[in-house]
Amino acid sequence: MKQLLSVHEGQVADPSPIGSYKPGDVVFLLKDLSGVELERGTEDREEAIQSGTHYSEMLPIEYRPSDDYIGLYRQTLLATAGKVAEAVAVVAEQIVAKRGAGVVLASLARAGTPIGVLIKRYLHTYHGLDVPHYSISIIRGKGIDENALKYMxxxxxxxxxxxxxxxxxKGAIRKVLIEACGSFHDRYGVRLSDDLAVLADPGCCSATFGTREDFLIPSACLNSTVSGLVSRTVLRGDLIGPEDYHGAKYYRELEEDDLSNEYVDTIEAQFEAVREAAREKAGRLLAETGDPVTWQGERDIRAIQRDYGIDDVNLVKPGVGETTRVLLRRVPWKILVDDAANPNLAPILLLAADRGVPVEEYPELTYSCCGIIRPLKGDSA
Known part of the structure; x- marks a missing residue:
């Protein structure tokens, strides 16, 4: 394997240190673009995306979190820390059972990064494993960072x-991962597992998951300030060369607002209380037969597209986490919910009210809710 990669490709450089996590928690395999102006306002960025500019060629403006958003985040963290910790533990137990002591964690920047940090800490505390953990870029429509894979x-x-x-x-990134792993094998002869371990999998598109419940993982409430002060990843030909990693910015100016370490420390503190229940649940999941990946949620999305006359499936963002992101950094049109009385929806309903976004009940959703981005062309707007 190593010889094949060395013969056919030039050496990939060691990564530059970025990120605000504690030493040893994670290595970001990203090119530091902190000095480059990449940000565009929400309306301007939305128009560019819907006009054909790829989302990875620019960044949303990284606003300093308001007191209201911080309050929402802390309220959500207090309410769900135990649930998140149990999901982390369930996933970690499955990973060590499936992959063994030689596992290398590759979290997908940036939402996956705090989850990877937590899994690494759990495996160290309860299995005595000091597993490598890297954060790498994967981009819908462009694929995974192959230089990062080669480095690992x-x-x-x-x-x-x-x-x-x-x-x-709806499973878009899982599909990109499946395609990317197939392409990597075709090009380099190295077969990687396209299994994607996630805390919550309401759409039934991952085989390794902590829960299928669609609840708000608190890190979805914030952006870089809960993800190591690292931006979304960037891939643009004038900035990223053939031997570069995908890029990202490190927002040092937000260090006073950084909650990244506090977040993972808070979740980690719940591990002991949930460990036994998590081990039992992981054991049940590992013993189940049949394919757990049914893509059930994808059928919901097609129905929503039909019912609301939406041409572009990428304007439909299902699940609590993605709906939160629509409300925080896109231009939302409306929010669909399975049941307005669903307790998981309290943060969504608060954000929607703050932004004046209408909420409609859409019974029998696989997900708790679904955010629809306002189409800037056609009659839907």
Whole structure:
């Protein structure tokens, strides 16, 4: 494996240190673009995306979190810390059972990064494993960062890579991962597992998950200030060369607002209380037969597209995590909910009210809710 990669490709450089996590928690395999102006306002960015500019060629403005958003985040964290910790533990137990002691964690930047940090800490505390953990870029429509994969394979030639993310929506990133792993095998002869370990998988598109319940993972409430002060990833030809990692910015100016370490420390403190229940649940999941990946949620999305006359499926963002992101950094049109009395929806309803976004009940959703981005063309707007 190592020889094949070395013969056919130039050496990939060691990564530059970025991110605000504690030393040893994670290595970001990203090119630091902190000095480049990449941000565009919400309306301007939305218009560019819907006009054909790829979302990875620019960044949303990284606003300093308001007191209201911080309050929402802290309220959500207090309410769900135990639930998140149990989901982390369930996933970690499955990972070590499936991948063994040689596992290498590859979290998908940036929502997957805090989850990877937590899994790494759990495996160290309860299995005595000091597993490598990297955060790498994967981009819908462009694929995974192959230079990052090569770096991990050279550093850990006997390692078993496990991809990690926070949650799934309609499964778009899982599909990109499946395609990327197939392409990587065709090009380099190295077969990687396209299994994507996530805390919440309401759409039934991952085989390794902590829960299928669609609840708000608190890190979805904030952006870089809960993800190591790292931006979304960037891939643009004038900035990223053939031997570069995908890019990202490190927002040092937000250090006073950084909650990244507090977040993972708060969740980690709940591990002991949930460990036994998590081990039992992981055991049940591992013993189940049949394919757990049914893509059930995808059928919901097609129905919503039909019922609301939406041409572009990428304007439909299912699940609590993705709906929160629509409300925080896109231009929302409306929010669909399975039941307005669903307790998981309290943060969504608060944000929707604050932004004046209408909420409609859409019974029998696979998800708790679904955010629809306002189409800027056609009659839907």
């Amino acid at each position: 394979l050279r550093r850990h030639p006997e390692g078993n890579i496990q991809f990690v993310d926070g949650w799934t929506g």
